Structures are given as C-alpha cells and as structure tokens.
Amino acid sequence: MGVCSVCNGLRKFEINCDNCNELLEEKGRYMDYFDDYSPYMPIDQMKLEDGIPDDYKNRQCPHLYRCSSCGTDRVILISE
Known part of the structure; x- marks a missing residue:
C-alpha cells in the first residue's frame, strides 16, 4: 500500500x-463524496x-x- 502525500x-x-x-481548494479524497459510508x-x-481507470493499478489517490x-x-x- 502506498502513501498519499496530500492525505x-x-x-x-x-x-x-x-x-x-x-x-483551487483541496477538498479531500474524491471517493469520500460518494455516500455517507464512503470515508x-x-x-x-x-x-x-470510483470509475477512474487504473488509479488502483497505478497507485494514485x-x-x-x-x-x-x-x-x-x-x-x-496524486501519486502514492
């Protein structure tokens, strides 16, 4: 597991x-906005x-x- 420098x-x-x-203002992880339990x-x-191709494979947040x-x-x- 990688580490996101922004998180x-x-x-x-x-x-x-x-x-x-x-x-632009940083508002947190994109997937935290999907529903109440996402975070x-x-x-x-x-x-x-999350619908973003290859973010898991490429270790991106x-x-x-x-x-x-x-x-x-x-x-x-963000690269991890």
Missing part, C-alpha cells in the same frame, strides 16, 4: 482553475469502484479540488 499532509499542490485561473470504506476497495470563485470541480490524481 497525510506531507505536500500541498497549488492548481489553478481552468475557467477563471483562481487557485469509512477501505481505500483500495473504493479505488476499484484521486482528490477533489474546487474553485471557490466559479464552482468548478476537478479530480487530480
């Missing part, structure tokens, strides 16, 4: 919005069900980033 607070990414160029499920199991200015959401894959 563990080891690294921050500064990513700008494609629409308005404002800085409590095993991470590797959720990667198999999908994170949701949101623009507070225009509301755009973007999923960024």
